[in-house]
Amino acid sequence: MGGDFAPRATVAGALLALCELDSNHTIQLVGQTTVIRSQLDALLTEREFAPVRAQRERLSIIEAPDVIEMTDKPSAAVRGKPNSSMIVGLKLQADGESDAFVSAGNTGAQMAASMVVLRLHAGLKRPAIATLFPTSLKPVVVLDSGANVDCSPDELVQFARLGAVYAEDILGRDNPAVGLMSIGEEPEKGNAAVKEAHQLLQSAGIRFIGNVEGRDLPNGACDRGPIDVVVCDGFVGNVVLKFYESIAPFIMRLLGEAGVDQQIMAKALRQLDYSEHGGAPLLGVKGISIISHGKSSPRAIMNALKVGVRAVETRMDEHVGRRLQEGVGAV
């Protein structure tokens, strides 16, 4: 039921995913049964979904009458709407009825509900949102991108561990290079938390490549080579993420006014589109909870579901737990 274009975009995304995933994968659609069923019936008449028209048994509808609005306060929504698709969907996973959860709904509520229902790995105060940034080279994982502000040095180190697991499991990167976002490459540059985190990261058992700067993010690399993971607090990460989302449309508008063809631009800049990269895993919860953009298209939902499948198949959650455990002695 979540997201600006729900339930159409979410249901259509699930159908697209069924088309692409192996036939042993099934999807539970959680929400108001009547709304979902009529949406599903309508979509299945469309030509695009013909390949899965005879596979309705791969879909089940799970009733969840409450709807959390985008404007609801997260904690109040979690307490006051226990039968929302958010809570019901996550409980299915906690009860072993599903392996992963994807939502395009209220991000704050998804985080709060995930913490309550799935709970956190030991040693964490809050989960982190890991977002993929398109770059000149390979996409870079940036975390935290909005869940945590005022982070301690220890928390930044935990983000580094979480991001390394994401890069290994979801992106298939070997021994990923982890950079710390700062305002100069020298260890003494940055705010107090970043300077202390820099020191801690040098013995955190990950491949720490030192400080990186804002300019290194679009480049996907710094002077010391390609970057796989960038660690920052959720305030900085969120500002840069939202900045990134609106800079490409601005540049495309300027070029459009100069006569550059919109279709050529749209195609060339397709990799900048968040929907190509699927959802952002909420890292640190015991389980898989994937946050999709509120404006998710069916394609974005499909990609988020595929990220969920990949997280399950690579046993990302188990690796997260182990990696955080390694840190208990070290930090």
Added chain:
Amino acid sequence: MGGDFAPRATVAGALLALCELDSNHTIQLVGQTTVIRSQLDALLTEREFAPVRAQRERLSIIEAPDVIEMTDKPSAAVRGKPNSSMIVGLKLQADGESDAFVSAGNTGAQMAASMVVLRLHAGLKRPAIATLFPTSLKPVVVLDSGANVDCSPDELVQFARLGAVYAEDILGRDNPAVGLMSIGEEPEKGNAAVKEAHQLLQSAGIRFIGNVEGRDLPNGACDRGPIDVVVCDGFVGNVVLKFYESIAPFIMRLLGEAGVDQQIMAKALRQLDYSEHGGAPLLGVKGISIISHGKSSPRAIMNALKVGVRAVETRMDEHVGRRLQEGVGAV
């Protein structure tokens, strides 16, 4: 002597400025006399500078034998190189021999030297760097963009006052709209310093339009209308500034690979070029100290000099002092 392309770019920039400024304006070139003189002689033979060939009396060369390198530590450079162009040039202003100072050299050293030589207005701990960001609408002043990390709520309020004066005097904006960078428009969104600053800004005697987000910066506006000034700590401002500087080249590369004409793009995106916007005033020092990008072209130096002239003509420094004084009772 400062900047990646000195002394050619700085001297050529001074000559460009002479061509454009009224003939009552004069420029002091501060640095190693022999180096500057031979550079000047060479440039004056070029056709571009023919209009000022007969106006050498508008230029004077002031000897400053020491050179601060880009890699020098700011405080050590200020103490150890008292005869650098940075110190000598700023002292000319402190002694009433000049009205404004422009440099493309070591930014940290310029800040340290400006604090020592010009000193700060009462109530400030450090000056702020105010940078212009090109947007879909008019350029937006972002401060601080790198001088201050770990800012207190009071410091963020001071940035708002400084930015408002900049917008009024340099940009000619009436009653400028000041936004506070955060991760959501609601007053309760943000880190601890931002949340407290939000409250203080509501009675700071400026037109505070509330929190703005990363996405509002390229747009030059938020839901409540156009933005003139964005306030943030220097860590966030510097990350976003450097991010901005490298995102346009990345997008142009993608489009170039798709066959879009480089010249059309360069022309259409000319407003994204920092050199069009001149230097960034160091706000809060008693006087005018303009920071130019290390990679400044002659055109960027010329624009920085014009910002300096404008700051002097509008009596920006006096307005900064008065505006900060207003805040002493309020905050």
